[in-house]
Amino acid sequence: MNLLRKILFPFAILYGFITSIRNFLFDKGILKSTFFDIPVIAVGNLSVGGTGKTPQIEYLIRLLSDRYKVATLSRGYKRKSEGFVLASSSSNAEILGDEPFQFYQKFPNIQVAVDADRTNGIIQLLSQNQKPQVVLLDDAYQHRKVKAGFYILLSSYGDLYADDFMLPTGNLRESRSGANRANIVIITKCPKDLSDKEQTAIRLKLKLTCSQQIYFTFIDYDDCIYGENEKVAVNEIKEESKLLIAGIAKPTPFFDYLKNEKDECLTFPDHHNFSDADLELIQSKAQNKRIITTEKDYVRLKDSKLALQLYYLPIKSTFINHQQNFDATILEYVKLNLES
Incomplete structure (x- = not known):
């Protein structure tokens, strides 16, 4: 931790207090969250950037798009457009942002949309003639105005959220307790040969609840x-x-x-x-x-x-072990929530 970050420690305490109050208000229903009657899977992290969200979204697209009509919804970071945009043949990275445009080019059989207001984005997607059956929310873990049906939290192996601290002293967007919202935690960017012993040590360190699943992945280069x-x-x-x-x-x-x-x-x-x-x-x-x-x-x-x-x-996210369990969990969630 450099000197400037140490000096800013009081601001980290203040920022943590503000985000905790915000989460409390959402948890108690004082601030409104919108729930949709289709499967909505949110993928995100507690820290700022670099946890491998894009390859994880692509993994979910490959898993689901042969079975269901899938849409991705992102903020469209640094795009030059505003509001809701549904990707089309006239789209480019300036209109969509780099990651959504990458999704659009790689997966022509899905819908790709951007909107900073995720609630409005989902409403707009569901108003399309070909409305999706599953929506993947990219980098939306802190976007509490939408209540997703399933949350996947990512944390990098070399930068676990349990070892981090709130901005600006650390890199956390919210406190470590935010991990409690996750259905699944994925430790990304692991060594390919990560041992069972070290996997167990990380599980214990994160203090997950008995209902939460944890998986370990590595970045696989083409x-x-x-x-x-x-x-x-x-x-x-x-x-x-x-x-x-x-x-x-x-x-x-x-x-x-x-x-x-x-x-x-x-x-x-x-x-x-x-x-x-x-x-x-x-x-x-x-x-x-x-x-x-x-x-x-x-x-x-x-x-x-x-x-x-x-x-x-190209890169992709590859599971060290238990990939079939992960796939089964996601497919079961989608199936049950489409049938309900």
Whole structure:
């Protein structure tokens, strides 16, 4: 914890008090939450950024979209549009935000919408001719104006919420007790070989209730990078000189997976809108080399002048164990709440 964060400790206490009062008012029904009569699954975290929400939403899309009509609803962080927007062929990352646009491009059989007002967003989705049967709320754990039927809380292995503190001293958006709302807690970005002993230690540390389930996942990188017109095996480009760029919260694992001693890495802020000056910088650094970026950054850059030398590396969330139990829990929730 740096000195400035220590100095701001009184503000963290105040912020924690305010968020606790807000949660108390929602818990007691004094502040209104809207419940919808379709399955609504909220995915989010207690901390600020970097827990792997996007690959977890994509996992749920793959699990559910062959069986049900699925919609995702996000805030659309840093988009240049306002209000409710339903993705269409005219949409781009500026209109939707990078992550929703990524969902739209990867999963053409689902509906993708953005709205800062999640209540209005769901109402608008349900007013469509082809209304969804399941809504996935992206980064909506603290959006208490909607009462989701099922909550999935994510926490990074190297940055557990139990070890964190409230903003601005720490990175928590609300107190650790907020974890009590979760039906499932997923510890993301784990080592692939995380032992049963360490999994048990984390379970005990988080002090979950007997009704809460916990799972452990790791980020699984694709074996290929993908460009506008081709894909190339990662093992073919590992040793060549290339430029790696990332505008995500925690880019180190991405860089480590691809880089060698000849590579240069450029880091930008999370959800970065690349300016003309940024493009000039990237182009001057790359020269004629491949430019490899994250999938989230690719959707912002693919129509730029970098397109011909630009590639992205897909990722997905993979369960260390008990994946079938997780799938069964989600499918049972959806089935029961569609039948009720």
